[in-house]
Amino acid sequence: MSAILILEQVLNGIQFGVMLFLMAAGLTLIFGVMGLINLAHGSLYMVGAFAAAAVAGATGSFLLALIAALAAAALAGAVIEMVVIRRLYASAHLDQVLATFALILVFSEGTRWVFGSFPLFLDIPDVLAGPVTLPGGIEYPLYRLTLIAIGLAIAAGLWWLIERTRIGIQIRAGENDREMIAALGVDISRLYTLIFALGAALAGLAGALVGAIQSVQVGMGEPVLILAFVVIVIGGIGSIKGAFIGAILVGLTDTLGGVFLPPLFKLFMEPSAATQTGSALSSMLIYLLMSLVLIWRPTGLFGARA
Amino acid sequence: MISERYLNALVLLAFLAIPVWAILADEPFTITLATRAAILALAAVGLNIALGIGGLVSLGHAVFFGIGGYAMGILAFHAQTYTPLELGGLSLAGTKSMPVVWVVAMITSALAALGIGVLSLRTTGVYFIMITLAFGQMFFYFAISWSAYGGEDGLSIYVRNEFPGINTLVPIQFFGVCFVILCIALYLNARLAASPFGLALNASRQVPARVEAVGLNPTRIKLLAFVISGALTGLAGALFADLNRFVSPTMFSWQLSGELIVLVILGGVGRLMGPVVGAALFVVLEHWLGGLTEFWHIFLGAILLVIVLFARGGVVGLLTGKEGAHV
Numbered sequence: 202m203s204a205i206l207i208l209e210q211v212l213n214g215i216q217f218g219v220m221l222f223l224m225a226a227g228l229t230l231i232f233g234v235m236g237l238i239n240l241a242h243g244s245l246y247m248v249g250a251f252a253a254a255a256v257a258g259a260t261g262s263f264l265l266a267l268i269a270a271l272a273a274a275a276l277a278g279a280v281i282e283m284v285v286i287r288r289l290y291a292s293a294h295l296d297q298v299l300a301t302f303a304l305i306l307v308f309s310e311g312t313r314w315v316f317g318s319f320p321l322f323l324d325i326p327d328v329l330a331g332p333v334t335l336p337g338g339i340e341y342p343l344y345r346l347t348l349i350a351i352g353l354a355i356a357a358g359l360w361w362l363i364e365r366t367r368i369g370i371q372i373r374a375g376e377n378d379r380e381m382i383a384a385l386g387v388d389i390s391r392l393y394t395l396i397f398a399l400g401a402a403l404a405g406l407a408g409a410l411v412g413a414i415q416s417v418q419v420g421m422g423e424p425v426l427i428l429a430f431v432v433i434v435i436g437g438i439g440s441i442k443g444a445f446i447g448a449i450l451v452g453l454t455d456t457l458g459g460v461f462l463p464p465l466f467k468l469f470m471e472p473s474a475a476t477q478t479g480s481a482l483s484s485m486l487i488y489l490l491m492s493l494v495l496i497w498r499p500t501g502l503f504g505a506r507a
Numbered sequence: 508m509i510s511e512r513y514l515n516a517l518v519l520l521a522f523l524a525i526p527v528w529a530i531l532a533d534e535p536f537t538i539t540l541a542t543r544a545a546i547l548a549l550a551a552v553g554l555n556i557a558l559g560i561g562g563l564v565s566l567g568h569a570v571f572f573g574i575g576g577y578a579m580g581i582l583a584f585h586a587q588t589y590t591p592l593e594l595g596g597l598s599l600a601g602t603k604s605m606p607v608v609w610v611v612a613m614i615t616s617a618l619a620a621l622g623i624g625v626l627s628l629r630t631t632g633v634y635f636i637m638i639t640l641a642f643g644q645m646f647f648y649f650a651i652s653w654s655a656y657g658g659e660d661g662l663s664i665y666v667r668n669e670f671p672g673i674n675t676l677v678p679i680q681f682f683g684v685c686f687v688i689l690c691i692a693l694y695l696n697a698r699l700a701a702s703p704f705g706l707a708l709n710a711s712r713q714v715p716a717r718v719e720a721v722g723l724n725p726t727r728i729k730l731l732a733f734v735i736s737g738a739l740t741g742l743a744g745a746l747f748a749d750l751n752r753f754v755s756p757t758m759f760s761w762q763l764s765g766e767l768i769v770l771v772i773l774g775g776v777g778r779l780m781g782p783v784v785g786a787a788l789f790v791v792l793e794h795w796l797g798g799l800t801e802f803w804h805i806f807l808g809a810i811l812l813v814i815v816l817f818a819r820g821g822v823v824g825l826l827t828g829k830e831g832a833h834v
Contacts, residue, residue: 238633240765288816294633295564299772300815302765306808314802427644427761430637438633477654484648488641492626495638499629 205339210460211453216345218452219352223407224429225436225444226359227400233439234375234396235290240301241281242404242429243422244308249274249405250412250421251312254321263326267409274405275398282397287390305423313419320416323409348410355403356445363441372396376439428455431487435494437504446502451487458483511827515780519690522787526682538678539750544790545685546746551770551782552692553739558768559777560700561732562712567623567639568767570646571737573759574619575612575744577650580662580754582608587665605670605684608745616741617734624733628726643761650756661755668749675749685746689783692739697779699735708732740767769811775821784822 228242252273257266281304289297325344332340363369371392374382383389408422415421432451436443463479470478494502509517522545529537550572557563585592585601592599602608627638651659667675675681699705710718711725718725748754757763766789774785792810796803818825 232633238636285812285816292815294636295558295768295772295776296815296819298564298566298636298765299768300812302769303808303811303815305765306804306811310802310804310808314805423761427640431641434634434637434641477652481649481652484652485645488645491638491641495626495629495634500634 205337208337208339209341210457212339212341212345212349214453214456215449216349216352216452217456218449219349219356220407220411221425221428221432221452222352222356222445222448223403223410224425225432225448226356226441227403228429229433229436229439229441229444230372230396231400232433234372235393237286237290238294238297238301239286239400240298240426241304241308242400243424243426244305245274245278245401245404246408246422246425247308247312247419248277249402249408250323250417251316251321251408252405253409253412254323254417255316257323258321263324263329263413266323267406270405270409271402274408275402277405278401279394279398282394286397287393290393309419316419318419320418323412323417325413344413351410355406359441368392368395428487431491433501435491435501437501440501440503443501443503450490454487454490455483458486462486509826511778511780511823514823514826518780518783518787522783523686526679530679535678538682540790540794542678542682542685542750543747544787545682545689546743546750547767547770547789548783548786549685549689549692549746550740550743551767551774551786552689552696553736553741553743554767555736555771555777555782556696556699556739557729557733557736558771559781560705560712561708561729561736563628563729563733563736564636564768565639565733565736566636566761566764566768567641567643568737568740569759569761569763570623570643571616571620571740572744572747572763572767573646573650573754573756574616575741575746576748576754576758577656577662577744578612578615578741579608579668579745579748580664581656582611583664583668584656584662603666603668605668605675605749608668608749609742612741612745613738616744617738619741620734620737621730624730624737628730628733640761640764643759643764647756647759647761650759657755659756661753661757664748664752664754667752681750685750688742688746692742693779693783700779704728704731769807773811773814773821775823778821778823781821781823788822 224242224246227245228239231237231239231242249270253266253270256269257263260266285300285304289300292300329344329347331343333343333346335341363372371382371387374387375389375392375396379389404422407425411425412421428451429448432447433444434447435450436445436447459480462483463476466475466479466482498504522541526538526541529535529541550568553571554565554568557565557568581592582601583603585599586603587601590601592601623639623642627635627642630638656662667681669675670684673680673684675684700709707718707723707728711723711728715725718728744758747758770785770789771782772785773788774781774783792807793803796806800806814821820827
């Protein structure tokens with residue numbers, strides 16, 4: 202196994218990781234500030250992908266498609282926040298799980314109603330198609346490299362927003378004491394809608410970006426949602442830094458496990474059994490990682506100590 | 508408004524009356540629907556012990572449902588192919604006997620619940636929800652890649668398993684078996700809720716610190732409840748597989764875990780008959796709305812939203828006029 206292949210897979214893992222981060226960042230913000238567990242976050246990812254595919258199909262412009270994804274997901278997020286989610290902040294987690302599960306049903310079937318059951322396709326724009334040669338002679342798809350860049354840029358932007366701006370101060374204050382910042386004159390319900398829409402927009406963007414390398418279909422959001430849950434459980438719920446590190450960790454573990462476990466098992470097993478055991482184990486690997494982290498630290502790597 | 512005890516009796520009577528009517532009217536499909544409802548109710552009764560009394564919001568109960576299903580599938584598969592089941596040096600014969608399958612299903616799902624419970628109960632609240640969900644996915648992907656037992660395609664069992672003295676291929680007789688098991692589970696659930704263990708479990712949900720203060724270990728109590736809950740849901744999984752004569756990884760899917768919670772909430776959390784009412788209503792909605800439109804899940808979603816936002820006690824709560832004091 203050559204060094205180039207390993208490096209390529211590491212890049213794939215990072216690319217997967219930063220896309221997971223876009224999902225996990227919204228989830229963890231929403232939980233950290235509003236205390237809400239949002240199963241419908243995967244639906245917003247799907248909304249973004251479908252909006253992008255529809256707009257790209259109509260106009261042929263990838264940039265417009267991305268803008269549409271951001272706008273549609275943010276709008277969908279703001280609407281469900283104002284109509285449904287707002288009533289759930291004070292509720293038990295069980296009610297939140299159930300109501301957001303209901304939202305998934307509505308979104309998934311609604312999308313199937315409008316777009317049909319067949320997957321849509323979103324093409325990579327011509328400018329970003331094809332491979333580039335990285336230092337060291339690695340050929341790597343330019344589009345995936347762009348995804349890594351976008352993901353890192355958004356991580357940096359989010360850090361700046363939360364640590365350096367007025368709205369970031371309000372978000373951090375909202376995590377600690379919502380009554381106090383309401384008393385200081387901050388419009389809490391507008392802040393919540395804003396955070397929810399921001400999280401939704403990030404999920405929608407991830408959906409559109411990933412939609413160009415996979416197919417755009419109903420139910421695409423839920424597997425990613427569950428991975429994003431694993432990410433924030435590992436990183437510690439409410440922590441953006443934790444979400445970032447957790448996302449990269451999960452992305453690398455999943456990608457490298459899938460590539461390297463089957464050959465590893467071939468060293469001491471017969472080939473067919475090795476492939477099977479290797480692939481079975483690699484699909485369970487991130488959950489094993491999560492269990493280990495939880496045994497070590499029940500509130501995640503960067504979670505608040507209970 | 509009617510009293511809950513009266514309503515409970517009424518529900519069970521209706522559950523029994525519908526298949527009897529179906530025989531007279533010669534509608535065998537209605538009996539199958541009723542059997543499906545009884546089995547889903549059993550799974551939800553299991554979940555209700557952890558969720559309703561213990562307050563453990565498990566979004567991974569499909570694990571136990573799936574394990575029960577695969578216990579039945581694997582045993583029956585080896586019986587129908589006349590191959591031995593190799594288990595770490597042990598060579599066992601498959602079986603088509605329902606009681607044996609049930610015992611195996613309950614033991615294996617109880618063991619899985621023990622393992623998952625020990626890990627998950629280190630955490631609480633939202634972490635617990637996400638971890639049980641993640642364990643569910645782990646089993647789901649494992650089942651998909653386990654090609655020895657069908658992998659993604661699942662396993663078909665050609666003939667329904669046997670129960671001594673009963674012809675399980677006759678729909679009403681199989682319904683009878685499922686209904687009796689459901690009634691036994693409900694009886695045990697009622698006894699459990701009123702027992703010292705049930706009271707301690709109830710208290711562990713409300714104020715764990717006080718339970719600890721009187722010398723009990725709330726985590727251990729919750730763990731035992733989780734194991735009992737898993738075993739019952741596993742039994743339901745075995746019956747469900749027998750009803751369809753088919754097992755597949757979808758029995759492990761997280762949507763199924765979500766639907767099990769839906770059954771409990773629809774009926775009423777922590778109420779004895781909540782899961783039964785919920786399962787019956789779910790099957791009726793599925794059949795009725797599913798007949799009207801292919802997209803019936805939209806309406807199911809809307810009904811759920813209304814129940815969560817406006818009718819906290821579920822259907823049983825609405826009918827008896829009591830808001831759920833639970834969770």
